Structure formats: structure tokens, C-alpha cells
């Protein structure tokens with residue numbers, strides 16, 4: 001497991017080891033041994049599958065493409081997690097992301113374990129036909145370890161419903177006569193996907209932030225208002241007034257989170273900046289997110305980069321470099337692009353006091369410590385971006401029953417599930433001085449540890 005996740009899991013185990021109310025039957029040497037076993041289990045994946053996918057490119061050349069499926073832990077259920085198509089994919093990265101899935105599912109009580117896949121390509125450089133061959137080969141090479149009750153992939157960066165449809169179809173032809181709807185989630189609705197899955201991660205990201213800063217704080221103001229906890233003070237300072245919001249990343253997560261913020265008029269928030277791989281657009285008076293979404297839909301997902309393109313939309317904005325979004329003077333920064341965006345070397349320039357992790361691991365461990373020591377609230381990935389896997393779970397259930405819910409029902413179920421997690425975690429977070437990430441990890445590790453202990457796996 002890469003250092004950041006591993007270090008926080010270890011810190012969580014250390015905290016739990018000293019908490020005598022946790023697994024009280026385990027005493028002295030047995031307790032020490034059990035915690036060493038837990039550290040060993042959680043810090044390593046159960047299985048690492050690697051293949052070199054052989055495809056014939058459009059040029060006629062045969063190429064070999066490195067691909068992974070990493071199965072971290074299945075204590076809670078079948079392995080579950082997306083498949084990423086990106087040129088920076090590596091075994092270390094996929095392992096870390098698989099571990100995050102284990103913790104994310106445990107935190108939100110989704111009955112799945114954690115897994116992740118990756119293919120080392122820049123999908124923009126491949127034709128649709130080549131991508132189709134890559135998807136088919138991925139399923140062929142890993143077909144023995146995938147399946148509705150074994151390991152269920154989903155979209156991640158660089159993949160979407162098109163790829164999941166192709167993969168499910170390949171799974172179906174390799175396993176004739178067997179259930180296949182639950183083999184992949186994030187499929188198109190016509191192919192057994194769930195209504196509301198595409199928007200689920202972005203909606204969940206915005207909901208998490210809104211629920212914490214608005215609904216929860218309002219309902220709990222009587223006991224929170226006297227607190228000298230720095231995180232409570234930051235939260236209170238941002239509650240009950242209009243907030244400015246910047247969103248890094250304008251893909252499936254960032255654009256939906258930005259739209260949710262834009263539409264949430266009863267809070268009078270203003271989305272003042274959005275960014276993508278080319279540009280940051282900034283207007284302190286607010287940006288029209290629907291106009292930008294329409295533009296991106298017609299331009300391969302890219303935001304406008306020229307004054308003329310902005311003028312054609314009737315928009316005014318400063319056109320800044322793509323990193324500028326991180327350093328703007330805003331209240332809230334939603335990170336929905338890549339990992340490691342806020343690091344030791346640039347954390348000093350970040351002004352937002354509330355950071356929401358829509359992407360996985362966008363704030364490094366060192367930057368997290370610096371920000372937390374300033375009282376900045378970071379709503380961590382495993383809490384904020386679980387909407388995708390939660391609705392994947394609903395998709396898997398619907399596929400089993402071949403009974404499908406309406407979009408409204410799906411989003412209601414999503415918010416209910418996230419609210420339940422938040423109602424469990426927020427009183428603990430606001431009641432003690434640890435950052436929210438640490439609280440979430442402790443909660444997830446507690447659940448996994450208790451199950452492993454009761455299954456007799458710690459001896």
C-alpha cells in the first residue's frame with residue numbers, strides 16, 4: 001500500500017490499540033498480536049493480477065499494453081472498484097486505490113471489498129476500435145478472477161459506460177448461461193445500468209459538503225457553538241452565509257459537483273472558478289455552469305480556452321493557467337481531477353478553508369498535516385466521493401432482481417446512505433481534535449477489524 005493510505009491505517013490501528021473499549025476481549029500479548037495481524041492484512045493486497053494485453057493497433061502493429069487488477073481485501077464482500085485508463089497507472093498507484101476502496105466501502109457499509117484496475121494508456125490517443133479491443137482483452141485476461149460474486153469493476157478515470165458495456169458483453173460471451181448483469185457496474189441504462197449512476201459521484205460530493213456545513217451544523221448548533229475545536233470554528237465561520245466555490249476538474253465528477261453547487265440556490269453559493277487539463281476560468285461574480293457543461297459536451301469534454309469562445313457563450317471570465325484554480329481566494333475548493341494536487345511544495349499557496357476530495361487522494365499526507373494544523377477542513381475521498389460505488393451497489397442489486405428504480409429513488413437512496421454515514425462520523429469529528437480523514441479511517445478500520453476478529457482471522 002502506498003505510503004499515505006498505509007500511514008493513516010497504521011495511525012488508526014495505533015489509536016484503536018490504545019482504546020480498551022475496542023475489542024475488550026483481546027488483552028496484552030493477544031491484543032498486540034491481533035493488531036500486528038491487522039496491520040499485515042490491511043497494508044497488503046490479497047492478490048495482484050498483471051497482464052500485458054496484446055492488441056492489433058489500427059496501424060496493423062501488434063502492441064502489448066500493461067494492465068492490472070488488484071484485489072485488496074474481500075472481508076466485506078466481493079472485490080469492487082473501478083478500472084482506470086491513464087498513462088500514469090502503476091502497480092503502486094492501483095494498489096493504493098484498491099486499499100482506498102476497501103476503506104470507502106467499510107466506512108459507508110457497502111457490502112463489498114476493495115479492488116481496482118488500471119490500464120497504462122492515454123485513451124485520447126486510441127481510436128474507438130482500439131479501445132474496444134483493449135476492453136475485450138482486459139476481460140479475457142482477467143476473466144477467471146472477475147464476476148458478480150467475485151470482483152465487480154466499474155468506471156474510473158478514462159473509462160465510462162461505453163467501456164463497461166463492452167466489458168460486460170465480453171464477460172457474457174465467456175460465461176454463457178451465467179448471470180452477467182452484476183459483473184460490471186456503471187453500464188449504460190439500456191444495458192442494465194442504473195438511472196442516476198453517471199451523476200452519483202458528483203452529486204454525492206456536493207451533498208457531503210452541503211450536509212456537513214449546512215444541515216448538520218444548523219441542527220447541532222446548540223452544542224457546537226460553544227466549542228473551541230478549530231474545525232468546529234472553521235465550519236461555523238462558513239455556515240449560514242453565501243460561499244464561493246472553485247472546482248478543479250470538469251469531468252464526470254467535477255462538472256456534476258459544480259452544477260449541483262450552481263443549482264443549490266437556497267444556499268446562495270457561487271461557483272467562481274472551474275478548471276480542466278488546459279485552463280482555469282475565474283469570475284468572482286460566478287460562472288454559468290450549465291453553459292460550460294453544454295460547451296464541454298460539444299468539445300470532447302474541454303472547457304473554452306479563448307475570449308472568443310467565452311464570448312460566444314455570453315460568458316465573462318479570466319482565463320488562467322490550469323493550476324491557478326488551487327490558489328484562488330475562495331471559501332471552498334473541490335478537487336475532482338487527479339491525485340497529489342496539493343503537496344508539500346504548493347500547500348502554502350492554498351487559501352480555501354474547506355477542501356472536498358472528489359478525486360481519490362488529491363491531497364498528500366504532508367499537505368494534509370499542514371492544512372489540518374491551520375484548522376482547514378478536508379472532507380476526505382473515502383467520505384466524499386463514495387456516491388459512485390454506493391450507486392454501483394444499487395445497480396448490482398437491481399441487476400440481481402431485474403427490477404429497476406427511478407432516478408429519483410436512486411438519488412434518495414444515495415443521500416440516505418451518505419447521510420447515515422455522516423450522522424455517525426460528524427459528531428465524533430466535531431467532538432475531538434483529529435482531522436476528519438483520521439476519523440473516517442478509524443471508523444472503517446474498526447468495522448474491518450471487528451469482522452476479521454469475529455471470523456477468527458487474527459490468530
Ligand code: GLU
Pocket residue numbers: 080081082083152153154155156157185186360385386388389390392
Ligand atoms: N471508480 C469509482 C471510485 O473510485 C467507483 C467505483 C465503483 O463504482 O465500483 O469510487
